Amino acid sequence: MQQGPQNGSTEIGRLRPFLANLASHVHLGEADLRGIAQLVTECRKVPQRTELVQGKQQSGEVQVILSGFACRIKTLHDRRQITSYLIPGDICDHRYLADRAPDQSVCAISAVEVAHIPVEALTDLCERQPRIMRALLRVSAIDSAIAAEWMVNLGLRTAQQRVAQLFCELYARLRVVQLAGSQAFDLPLTQAELGEALGLSTVHVNRTLQDLRRREVLTFRSGRAILHDRQKLAEIAAFDSHYLGLSDPTPNEAA
Amino acid sequence: MQQGPQNGSTEIGRLRPFLANLASHVHLGEADLRGIAQLVTECRKVPQRTELVQGKQQSGEVQVILSGFACRIKTLHDRRQITSYLIPGDICDHRYLADRAPDQSVCAISAVEVAHIPVEALTDLCERQPRIMRALLRVSAIDSAIAAEWMVNLGLRTAQQRVAQLFCELYARLRVVQLAGSQAFDLPLTQAELGEALGLSTVHVNRTLQDLRRREVLTFRSGRAILHDRQKLAEIAAFDSHYLGLSDPTPNEAA
């Protein structure tokens, strides 16, 4: 299950979502991609419900989701708040940038493949390739922007709107890594897990989903989401994708 | 009102809160401080309720709060969500690190003094002084950690707990910049503004504050907060200051 560094191209294959994510913000050349791929020291599969990162525990490695879904979690008493969903291509914890221990734990929702990259090696690479540093900073900035949007969700939106906005967001993010079709995508979450992210009880998530289904806007069933009417969904959510920074990457600089 | 670069020491005086903030995470020497101070191109006072930063508008400058209070805001329809409070020493928007336009606007709550620092000059300085870069990244990481904690607030805590946690947080943060006494601090917010941050209606904030006052835990009145019983307040909030990263800075490296 553990594997040493491979020849670049194999790793590039596995890392595709991550590289796509980075490249969607800053144009990266073949050399950059290979450079990143070569830093991967380990690639492991973890079963669902496993803790990938323990809060308050520094590790010297960055973990990147290659496949499957995970989430960041904060716990209060015995209740959990999901502070973000991690999809393929996402970095588990951005605090490595500041050389700090994570303040949240990360938990696999489905079975997940993660790549490990030593922080030090990554930092070195960044020094040599500022483009890569920029890409990492942008990814991190977007992470913050998503957090802000989630605060709006929790603070201002109704249950309907929260669900709608979350599905809009996930659709947009999954498209970047080619994991969403034109109107559907896989999303291996339970309604309980949706509730933990949206600040709603499971029961209420259920009722809200039923309603959206009845209105033929969104169907979410057995791990698959179908957006029957994206227009309408975005309207309900008052969704403005701007915060996801999905505009075109800064113009090409080199190949 | 606008001022060119001054000799270092004057600027260091004004910038004290910012420098204290940075230095609380990474030890910085005199030279570092002076270096930062010299980058300030402008120092302006703005009246309360002024917009300091416009969302979606890139400016090439970082703004730092020197005195007074401000907040970041996201708007939905015509309702506002305050996504963070900015106190002296805080950076208005961290997206400069990623060369991106801010995605939130920043608004002065009280009259505020802000320093402007050109991003480019700052970036240059960071390249020469990695310690400074590290400090900036940590400050930004803490900003994210605060955001996560606010999500817990909005998603999991009751009105009581939200208010309690917010006051605990502000107390801790204000202490860093020497703006909180042992059990009281100035906080020029209205109850409505508290509500916009906490996801509560003004009326409910009012009732909650009254309750905390009656129980002799916290008094918040005419812009001043008195924490009669910090212990109790922290208990109510289930406050764990860990996320603020207030531990001692990494050990001294140079002067």
Next chain:
DNA sequence: CGTTGTTTTGAGATGAGTCAAGAACTGTGG
């Protein structure tokens, strides 16, 4: 086919919101 986890339903409870109006401040100008 029993076990376990997830989704649905129903019914009743409640925290927080809304609306509306009055009281208490704050600052301003005469």
Next chain:
DNA sequence: CCACAGTTCTTGACTCATCTCAAAACAACG
């Protein structure tokens, strides 16, 4: 120093979105 206008804070009464509890209906799976 007072009167006035504009906020901000309080209160009361009523509504409502969402929660809790509890049990039933489904699914998935070895």
